[in-house]
Amino acid sequence: MSAPACAWRMCCGLCGDTHLTPVLELVPTPPANAFVAERALDEVQACFPLELVLCESCRHVQLAHILDRYAMVGDAVDADTEWPEHQAHNLAWARELMERCCAPEQSLVIDIGCNDGSLLALFEDAGWRVQGVEPSVNVAGTAIGRGIDTYPGFFQPSIAARLEDERGPARLVIAHDLMSQTDDPSGFFEGVRMLLRPDGLFSFEVPSLHALVADAGVDMITHSTLDYHSVAPLMRALNQNGLELITVTRTRLHGGRLRGMARPMGGRGPVEASVAALLADERRLGLAEADTYRTLASRLAAIRNQLAVYLDSAKTAGLRIAAYGAQAGATTLLYQLGLDANVITFIADASPLHAGRYTPGLHIPVVAAAELEARRPDVVVVLAWQDAQAIAAQHPDFEAAGGRFLCPFPVPTLCA
Numbered sequence: 001m002s003a004p005a006c007a008w009r010m011c012c013g014l015c016g017d018t019h020l021t022p023v024l025e026l027v028p029t030p031p032a033n034a035f036v037a038e039r040a041l042d043e044v045q046a047c048f049p050l051e052l053v054l055c056e057s058c059r060h061v062q063l064a065h066i067l068d069r070y071a072m073v074g075d076a077v078d079a080d081t082e083w084p085e086h087q088a089h090n091l092a093w094a095r096e097l098m099e100r101c102c103a104p105e106q107s108l109v110i111d112i113g114c115n116d117g118s119l120l121a122l123f124e125d126a127g128w129r130v131q132g133v134e135p136s137v138n139v140a141g142t143a144i145g146r147g148i149d150t151y152p153g154f155f156q157p158s159i160a161a162r163l164e165d166e167r168g169p170a171r172l173v174i175a176h177d178l179m180s181q182t183d184d185p186s187g188f189f190e191g192v193r194m195l196l197r198p199d200g201l202f203s204f205e206v207p208s209l210h211a212l213v214a215d216a217g218v219d220m221i222t223h224s225t226l227d228y229h230s231v232a233p234l235m236r237a238l239n240q241n242g243l244e245l246i247t248v249t250r251t252r253l254h255g256g257r258l259r260g261m262a263r264p265m266g267g268r269g270p271v272e273a274s275v276a277a278l279l280a281d282e283r284r285l286g287l288a289e290a291d292t293y294r295t296l297a298s299r300l301a302a303i304r305n306q307l308a309v310y311l312d313s314a315k316t317a318g319l320r321i322a323a324y325g326a327q328a329g330a331t332t333l334l335y336q337l338g339l340d341a342n343v344i345t346f347i348a349d350a351s352p353l354h355a356g357r358y359t360p361g362l363h364i365p366v367v368a369a370a371e372l373e374a375r376r377p378d379v380v381v382v383l384a385w386q387d388a389q390a391i392a393a394q395h396p397d398f399e400a401a402g403g404r405f406l407c408p409f410p411v412p413t414l415c416a
Contacts, residue, residue: 004068013185014237017057023293026050027335030360032222032328059288060233094122107171112155113178117143160191169197175204180227189241202262211256216299219329220255230287247272307412322377323347325384326354326366385409
């Protein structure tokens, strides 16, 4: 497979300003989800820069280098909504949105980045009209196959105009994660505004810059996630496109997310206190300051060094080292923490999605979670570190036999 094209970002995705200051340079990696079959292990995978820049105008943080989005979607065929945690998340979110909207039956909901249509199916069961937009043609086909009207393509104002003409204005527009994967967020917001009724709502989740800085959780930085959002720049971009942020909260999902709602400007009702509270919190953390990210780089270097000291000592003592978690962010962590196949013998994962394959670039084998008990390494570095305690609790036999789980963030610590 040929490598995707890589281009330097010329201007801020939110405000268009050309003054971008590099603030965090990570070790280059292959695309995070480019796991390899055994037959392709001899093929060299290209690594691409992984660097964050800060807009001098609106203070938005974003990737400096953008890979071709069509190549990134590629031949994707898998949807992650089959797993229980995603089903539970979708069900709770759908109920919350329906309760908030108080919309009559046959109201229209549009899900941008609808994946296999699982979330929309919940709305359809409740009497809504549903419409999906999905960039992967293969995954869109899965949604269509289950009866969900789905437009295959990357969302943009031209698609919004077509959908509004064909389906009418929407009571609710949802963007779970795709908003952070577009190279034109401002155009994305423009398209959302075109779709909404005057009393409509826009519900979104995006990667939280606060979580990245507070936890040093650089695993959220991948080539497919172009934007790392804080509230102030996000509010400004929404306002410039005729939308008003009315509520925002933080969630721990996928390493930390901002979950918010916006409405067309001039809508009725107050803006919730959560908006001002998060703005104040972000000012205290210094998310608009370049020095904050230099400090983050120093923290990351310290974590890498502490982890190396522990693992070098373990190897010298003859202990066997493995890892747990083959999510996309694991690729980032392996490269940033210096964990290659000379250190990590295999990676266990509860999902069968990558079992039998090898990690991008470093080619560490991925196996089923049950292999922990069968292979019995002595130390397991938990790459899915936010769930480290829960993962340890799921493997009592491994720990009873003397195995230890090591969580690398926010400082390397053995799970109790």
